[in-house]
Amino acid sequence: MIKSKDLTLNSLWFALSKLNTLLSGVVFFVILTRYIDKGVVGAFTYAQSIIAISAVFVSFGLSTSIVKQFSETPLNIKNIIRSVIAFQMIAAFVVIVFLYLNFHENNLIVIILSFTLLFKCSEVFKTFFDYNLSSKKYYKAELLILVLTTIFKIIVLLYTGDIIFVCVIILLESMVIFLIMLRMFNKNVSMYNNSVKVNFKEILRDAFPVLISSSIFIIYSRVDQLMVYNMSGDESQALYASAVKLSEGWYFIPLGVVTSYYSILANNKNDDNYFNYFSDACLKVNSITIPAAILITLFSKQLISILYGDSYIESAAILTIHVWNGVIIGLSSLTFRHFIIAGYRKLSIYRALIGLLLNIVLNFILIKQFGVIGAAISTLISQFIALFLSNLIWKTTRNIFLIQLKSLFFIKYRVSNEICTSRQ
Structure with a gap:
């Protein structure tokens, strides 16, 4: 039985726990742009994009896919998490060596930040707490650390x-x-079996499509910054990254709703009301993303001027375009989790490939013609087609498209039992 209070509270705790996106991504970045040369800002954000792409290969899609394992074998959660962390640590070492061999001569920022990949597996612990709708268990400690370090x-x-x-x-x-996170996890897993053998091959098999789609997704969500840096220089990258930081700085709020609904959807995947829950999630996400996008669009110049100064005023035009990606990302995050629950592994890969190819082609064309504005347009078009419109292509996802299309107009989509039971 879903308790609305538990859902709302967990969404709030998750959103608050993601204040690091706001603190390190926006507040700190404001200071950075005020006191550091644009060229250094561009190099720093370029390095962050490299690390973000590398992190996908360390997480291997496991932090997301193990929710399905949790719901199927709840008594084996302890061993599942320990196996995943061991795997991710090994993957982190491999990626760090690769980055060192390729960047040690000309980019010390990348080398230092690469070692953060060793601790990327803390996301697995958060998945455990989010699954149990107990995000508040780690929120306070994490937030305190983030505030102090910021x-x-x-x-x-x-x-x-x-x-x-x-x-x-x-x-x-x-x-x-x-x-x-490690200490808190060890205090909260005493009720789980410590002797059940983990079928890690099955976990990897479930995670591999997530890895492929996630890696493609993160590459095409970051490829605009990589291409701006390489085609237009570090100062243009600084202008573009400053707009992206603002347009993405509030994503933690709708993603809190998405994360809370993920466990609910996973545990009710065979329920006739499954898509009604999905529709509710879409409406709640849109109630956050659409008003935020409208407000930021209307006051983009004022935001840029106040936060970054007039030297970054060119970023305002980028912001008015890029901020609408938040609406697509919110809905796409729900769709992605539905694919995992329903077993539509290949579809998530196809969508990501469409987005990657579109973004690269459009960036080559539009960056040359319109500069950094072209990169923002390329990202918006490619994400709209790949993450939203593409749901029309496959018969199994057309109901998802209809649900999300109506949710954009804040219309509740009542799904019949016939449609619900035909989703598998």
Whole structure:
């Protein structure tokens, strides 16, 4: 039985726990743009994109796919998580070596940030708490660390003006969060069986399509920044990244709703009301993303001027375009989780491939013609087609398209039992 209060509270805790997106992604970035040369800002955000892409190969899609394993074998959660963490640690070492061989001569920022990948597996612990609708268990500790380290990063940046010291603090921050998550997890798994053997091959088989789709997705969501940096230079990258930080800085709020509904959808996958729950989730996500996109569009110039200064005013036009990606991302996050629950592994890969190819082609054409504005247009078009419109292509996802299309107009989609039972 779904308790609305539990859902709302867990969404709130999850959203608050994601304040690091706001703190390190926006508040800190504002200080960065005010006191650091645009070229350094461009190099730093470029390095962040490299690490974000690398992180996908470390997580291997496991942090998302194990929710299905949790619902099928709840007594085996402890061993599942331990196996996943061991695998991710090994993957992190491999990726760090690869990045060192390719960047050690010309990009120290990438090398330092690469070691944060060792602690990427803390996301697995968060998945465990989110699954149990108990995000608040880790929220307070994580938020305290993030607030303190963000303040410390700002002080160090203002005092030294050296981005390298900031990167070291980011590394220490990720390590401390991991250690706290590990301790909290060990205190909350005593009720689970410690002797059940884990079928890790099955876990990897479930995770592999998620890895493929996630890696393609993160590449095409970051390829605009990589291409802007390489085609237009570090200062253009700074302008583009400043708009992206603002347009993505509030994503943690709708994603809190998505995460809470994920466990509900997974546990009710055979229920006749499954798609009604899905429709409710879409409406709640849109009630956040659409008003936010409208407000940011209307006041983009004022936001850029106040936060970054007039030297970044060109970013306002980018922001008015890029901010609408949030509406697509919110709905797509729900669709992605539906694919995992329903077993539509190949569809998630196809969608991601469509988006990647479109974004690369459009970026090559539009960046040359319109500069950084072209990159924003390319990303919006490719995500709209790949993550929303593509649901019309396959018969099994057309009902998803109808649900989400109506939700854009805040219309509840009442799905018949016949449609619900034919989803598998």
